[in-house]
Amino acid sequence: VVVETDMLPRPAEFIQDVRRAARLEQKPKVLTDSSKLGPDQIAAALHGAAIWLTPKIVEKYASEDFGECPADQQERLRLAVETFRGVAGEVPPDKPATGDQLARGLTAFHELLAAVRDVVLREWTNAVERFIRDAEGWVAESGWRSRRVERQVNEALLGTYPLPQLQVFAEADLYVFDPVGRFVPGGMGAYDLAIQPSYYLTSLYRDYDGRWYGRLDVGRGIEGAARFPWDKEAFLGCLRELRSLV
Amino acid sequence: MTKREFRIKRLKAVAEEYRAAQSAATLLGEELKKNPSFGDAHGWSNTAGKGFQNNLEATFIVRLYAEFEATLRDYWEKYRERDTRPPMYQLLRHAIPDQRFRQDDIDNADDVRIYRNHLIHDSEDEPPEEIVVVSVRDAELYLRTYLSRMHYDW
Numbered sequence: 001v002v003v004e005t006d007m008l009p010r011p012a013e014f015i016q017d018v019r020r021a022a023r024l025e026q027k028p029k030v031l032t033d034s035s036k037l038g039p040d041q042i043a044a045a046l047h048g049a050a051i052w053l054t055p056k057i058v059e060k061y062a063s064e065d066f067g068e069c070p071a072d073q074q075e076r077l078r079l080a081v082e083t084f085r086g087v088a089g090e091v092p093p094d095k096p097a098t099g100d101q102l103a104r105g106l107t108a109f110h111e112l113l114a115a116v117r118d119v120v121l122r123e124w125t126n127a128v129e130r131f132i133r134d135a136e137g138w139v140a141e142s143g144w145r146s147r148r149v150e151r152q153v154n155e156a157l158l159g160t161y162p163l164p165q166l167q168v169f170a171e172a173d174l175y176v177f178d179p180v181g182r183f184v185p186g187g188m189g190a191y192d193l194a195i196q197p198s199y200y201l202t203s204l205y206r207d208y209d210g211r212w213y214g215r216l217d218v219g220r221g222i223e224g225a226a227r228f229p230w231d232k233e234a235f236l237g238c239l240r241e242l243r244s245l246v
Numbered sequence: 247m248t249k250r251e252f253r254i255k256r257l258k259a260v261a262e263e264y265r266a267a268q269s270a271a272t273l274l275g276e277e278l279k280k281n282p283s284f285g286d287a288h289g290w291s292n293t294a295g296k297g298f299q300n301n302l303e304a305t306f307i308v309r310l311y312a313e314f315e316a317t318l319r320d321y322w323e324k325y326r327e328r329d330t331r332p333p334m335y336q337l338l339r340h341a342i343p344d345q346r347f348r349q350d351d352i353d354n355a356d357d358v359r360i361y362r363n364h365l366i367h368d369s370e371d372e373p374p375e376e377i378v379v380v381s382v383r384d385a386e387l388y389l390r391t392y393l394s395r396m397h398y399d400w
Contacts, residue, residue, distance in 0.1 A: 019349075023353060154350075155348070156350050180345075180346065181348040181349070184346075184347060184348060184349060185343045185345060185352065186344070186345055187345045190345045190346065192346065201346075201398075203345055203346040205345035215345070
């Protein structure tokens with residue numbers, strides 16, 4: 001599966017750009033872990049590594065792409081983008097930021113990260129809630145039991161946040177829906193569905209159209225792993241297939 | 247043992263060798279303090295001894311990455327049955343990962359690739375701004391995590 005960023009829908013591109021910048025901004029912290037660098041080099045890196053301070057990060061932002069968010073989130077995001085664009089625009093492309101620009105840029109950047117984080121997290125956790133609730137419904141209709149367990153997930157931009165793991169007790173077997181994360185290549189979030197204990201799993205992911213899909217590649221190699229829409233029939237089919245492998 | 251497990255085990259073994267080499271470097275440092283010409287009797291200079299100590303981390307980053315690259319190339323040729331040889335950037339970021347990979351895990355492994363390239367090609371320079379300096383401990387963790395998302399039945 002080859003995923004090029006220029007294939008992404010515009011809002012996804014904006015979010016990816018902000019996410020990449022969030023990683024860049026965190027880099028000096030990584031540098032301090034190295035025994036190869038002295039304090040002077042670390043200070044220079046902290047000052048010079050403001051490569052996130054550029055209006056390019058918010059180039060793909062369009063307010064209408066976030067029309068489904070609550071009004072207060074939309075307004076916060078719009079303001080954060082405008083403020084950041086203003087500060088970042090002051091820095092000449094061929095010169096490093098001044099101390100004052102860096103300080104104001106950092107404040108604006110952190111507000112931008114917080115605003116984007118809230119938008120992404122709200123949308124993602126709502127999508128997961130619907131996804132898990134569907135699975136719980138199918139489990140109950142089949143006369144089986146399920147249990148939710150809270151898992152902590154850590155991702156760039158989003159930080160550490162809870163997502164549900166769903167354990168399904170189907171007759172003598174245990175199946176687990178395990179969160180992978182919101183940021184995956186070619187999608188807007190993924191879960192693993194595995195029969196335990198084993199290596200066998202189905203990859204479930206949310207495409208940019210907001211719908212969930214499955215890819216049951218067990219025993220077929222990746223080339224045989226065609227995707228299918230995620231619904232009750234697909235869910236029951238996956239359980240059967242996973243069961244047949246152990 | 248699956249091939250994935252085998253390859254992860256090899257990464258772990260290299261990281262363990264690094265820890266052994268760190269201990270050896272400490273002992274060597276103590277010996278050189280007592281006897282600066284200690285290397286003469288063994289065919290190496292004091293400068294080489296210091297170089298060994300200073301470059302230890304970089305040496306093992308290169309070794310860890312070599313294991314990782316060999317793994318990805320093997321996966322591509324044998325499991326995916328491709329006779330092409332894409333650049334590592336393509337292989338690591340686009341050709342191998344699917345939606346079972348976390349983007350963070352891809353980016354972390356790519357940080358190791360970029361840092362290793364810097365060590366190989368520009369080891370006299372300080373890392374450019376966009377390079378994350380990665381410790382051996384983190385490199386092992388990042389590369390191992392990446393491999394753990396590859397198909398189990400490879």
